[in-house]
Amino acid sequence: MNTVICHARVIAGIVGCTALFLAATTTGAAQAHGRDLARQTLPARDGWAAATTGTTGGAAATRDRVFTVTTWAEFKAALAVEGTAPRIVKVKGTLDADGADCSDFAVPGYDFDRYLADYDPAVWGYDTDLEGEKATPGTQEYLRDQSAAAQAKAIKAAVPANTTIIGVGHGAGIVGGSLQINGVDNVIVRGLTLESPLDCFPQWDPTDGSTGNWNSEYDAAVVHNATHVWLDHNTFTDGDHPDSTLPSHYGRLFQQHDGELDVVRGADHVTASWNVFEDHDKTFMIGNSDSAGATDEGKLRVTLHHNLFRNLVERAPRVRFGQVDAYNNSYVAGDDYGYSFGIGFKSRLHAEKNAFTLPPGVGASAVLHRWSDSPLTAEGNVVNGTETDLIAAYNAANPSAPLASGAGWTPVLRMRVDPAEVVARVVGRGAGADRLR
Numbered sequence: 410m411n412t413v414i415c416h417a418r419v420i421a422g423i424v425g426c427t428a429l430f431l432a433a434t435t436t437g438a439a440q441a442h443g444r445d446l447a448r449q450t451l452p453a454r455d456g457w458a459a460a461t462t463g464t465t466g467g468a469a470a471t472r473d474r475v476f477t478v479t480t481w482a483e484f485k486a487a488l489a490v491e492g493t494a495p496r497i498v499k500v501k502g503t504l505d506a507d508g509a510d511c512s513d514f515a516v517p518g519y520d521f522d523r524y525l526a527d528y529d530p531a532v533w534g535y536d537t538d539l540e541g542e543k544a545t546p547g548t549q550e551y552l553r554d555q556s557a558a559a560q561a562k563a564i565k566a567a568v569p570a571n572t573t574i575i576g577v578g579h580g581a582g583i584v585g586g587s588l589q590i591n592g593v594d595n596v597i598v599r600g601l602t603l604e605s606p607l608d609c610f611p612q613w614d615p616t617d618g619s620t621g622n623w624n625s626e627y628d629a630a631v632v633h634n635a636t637h638v639w640l641d642h643n644t645f646t647d648g649d650h651p652d653s654t655l656p657s658h659y660g661r662l663f664q665q666h667d668g669e670l671d672v673v674r675g676a677d678h679v680t681a682s683w684n685v686f687e688d689h690d691k692t693f694m695i696g697n698s699d700s701a702g703a704t705d706e707g708k709l710r711v712t713l714h715h716n717l718f719r720n721l722v723e724r725a726p727r728v729r730f731g732q733v734d735a736y737n738n739s740y741v742a743g744d745d746y747g748y749s750f751g752i753g754f755k756s757r758l759h760a761e762k763n764a765f766t767l768p769p770g771v772g773a774s775a776v777l778h779r780w781s782d783s784p785l786t787a788e789g790n791v792v793n794g795t796e797t798d799l800i801a802a803y804n805a806a807n808p809s810a811p812l813a814s815g816a817g818w819t820p821v822l823r824m825r826v827d828p829a830e831v832v833a834r835v836v837g838r839g840a841g842a843d844r845l846r
Contacts, residue, residue, distance in 0.1 A: 446599070446845065447475070447497045447575045451639045453652045456680030456712025456734065457825050464637040464680070467495040475499070477577065481506045481586060482800070485566050493570045500601060501577045505563045507585030511609035515559040519552035519610075528613050530659055536614045537789030548575035550612075557610040557626065563607055564627065565589050568596055576600030579843050585649065588630040590638055599641045600845040603629040604648035605689065608665045613658075622661055632706070634675040642845035644685040645669035650810040651688050666690065668724070672711055672731075673697040675704040679711045685841040687719040694731025699754040699781075705730040706755075712822065713738055715832075717840040718749065727751030728758050734820040736761045737827050739777075739836040742768055748778035750785075750799075757816040760783040760799070764832040773797045774806035784813035791829040 451464040458464040467474070468728040474496040481504040488498065501754035502526040508514070526532075527549050528539065542550035564586050568574065570593035576582065582602030590596050608625035615621040629645050633639050647666060656663045669686055672679050672695045686692050694710050697713065709731025718725040718745035727731070728751060740749050746768065750760060765776055776799050777785075804811040827835055838844075 421834065433701060440555075445501060447573055447820070448662045451597070451680060452824060454822050456682065456822050457678045457710040457732075458680035458712070458716065459822055460710070462637060463597075464572075464595055464639045464678075465495075466595060466598060466639070467497040467571055468573065470495040470573075475500055478504070480504060481583070481598075484583075484586075484828045485713075486570060486837075487565055488572070494573065495571045495573075496569070497573045497575070499575055499577045500548050500583070502583045503580060503602075504583045505585065506566075506583055506587075507560075507606065508563065511560075514556050514563065514609055516552055516555045516559065518547070519549065519556050524549040524553060525614075525658060528615070530621060533615060535593040535619070536623055538614055538616045539612065550718060550780055555609045556659065557608075557612075560609050561626065567591065568598075569593060571595045571610055573597040574599070574601065575844060576602075576845070582644070582842060583629075586629075587627045589633070590631065590635045591633040592635060594636045596635065596637070597639045598630065598643060599639075599642065600842050602644040602646065602842045603669075604646055604707055605629050605666050605669060607650050608667070611663060613666055620661065621659060623658070623664045625664050625667050628671045630670050631758050632672040632676045632679055636677045638676070638679045639680070640670070640681045640684060642683045642840070642842060644842040645687070645689070646685070647688045652690055653818060664730055668692060668694055670725070671695075671697065672709060674701065675708050676711055677708040681711070681713050681716060683836075683840045683844070684713045685717045685719065686721060687717070687723065688721075690722040691732055692718070692721045692724045693726035693728075695725055695726045695731050695733055696753065696756070699729060702730070702755070709733070712820070714823070715836050717741070719837050721746070721749075723747040724751055725749045727753055728756035729753040730755045732757045732759075732760075732816075732818055735760050735763060736820070736823065736824070737825075737829075737832050737836070738763045739833045739840075740765045741833075742766065742805065744768060746771055746775065749776050751778045752812060753780040756781065756783045756785070756819060758783075759816050759818065760785065760787045760788045760790060761820075762826060763791075764829055764836075765790065765792055766833060772806070773799060773802035777803040777812060778809065779810055781805070781825050782813065784815050786814065786816040789791070791832075794830070796829065
């Protein structure tokens with residue numbers, strides 16, 4: 410049985426119809442030992458997403474609201490099916506969201522070589538930003554912004570309420586897409602490899618720092634003013650385009666990546682479990698502004714457990730405002746390691762029984778970074794196999810700007826809690842998209 414949905418392919422301007430096949434059976438990662446994982450709900454007490462009403466996603470979907478998709482167009486069409494009744498979207502294979510190359514999105518008149526010439530610091534300087542240029546039709550900054558809008562429309566996918574998105578079989582995932590879980594309740598995303606979008610049109614900001622910076626958009630997934638979201642057994646990665654492959658312009662890295670996951674702007678009751686976050690710089694942000702108190706105070710309650718954070722630079726996560734429970738996560742640092750936990754404005758982080766594997770020459774004091782003097786709880790964590798007081802290690806290395814101990818709350822929404830000494834092994838064997846069973 411199938412249902413046919415017409416859609417428009419934005420970049421090519423071709424209108425067509427896509428057949429979305431309703432799944433009569435389940436295969437691969439969506440079915441295990443007779444259980445249809447697409448209809449699995451978040452267990453009771455499994456982190457903040459289990460609070461109040463819990464998280465069920467599309468578990469109760471009727472047959473006509475279960476879709477198996479094999480292309481990005483089919484995926485977006487399945488999400489666009491009218492109504493908020495439960496739906497299940499099964500992703501089979503890899504969905505390519507970002508087209509053949511960046512020329513698919515560029516508007517007429519945009520020329521990157523001309524952009525580089527117009528805003529070369531030797532000509533433009535470092536004292537004036539490009540906001541005036543963005544508002545002036547015909548300038549290269551205006552055309553860059555229009556091109557960026559075309560890419561955003563193509564690669565962003567709005568996820569409705571009461572939805573489960575799940576990978577089917579090995580290798581299910583999305584390349585270059587951005588899941589927008591925005592202003593909705595009750596969403597589950599499981600079993601997907603999410604390769605970070607590559608921003609085709611980063612903006613040059615000459616006033617960002619003393620020598621300017623390239624700033625990019627698009628996270629692999631964004632939880633924005635949404636509630637009851639469960640992200641489980643996914644792999645977030647830069648895939649074939651790590652920062653090491655990106656060029657430099659004006660003496661600065663041409664940064665085409667934003668984050669892998671953001672939880673921001675009043676989002677609440679989120680659990681991220683058994684995911685892999687790897688090969689990225691600014692990885693995971695909870696709360697995106699110190700000035701967002703009107704929306705974020707009392708929210709941004711997030712649980713992180715049994716996730717693998719591997720070969721990252723920073724933000725694993727950086728936290729503002731939220732009550733964040735981070736336990737039983739494994740952190741395997743690479744050569745470019747900056748820090749793991751960013752202690753931000755009014756954050757209340759509870760970090761317990763996590764395992765950190767740091768390279769030679771990197772001490773335990775590097776695990777924490779103080780953006781604000783917000784107190785935190787850090788108990789029972791191990792660094793290179795040895796139980797370590799992370800706060801004491803940080804304070805010993807930073808006596809002029811110490812961190813205070815005691816987040817002021819105790820997590821109660823927990824299920825399995827492993828000894829820190831076994832976390833690296835347990836998480837290494839169980840986390841990631843192809844480990845969903």
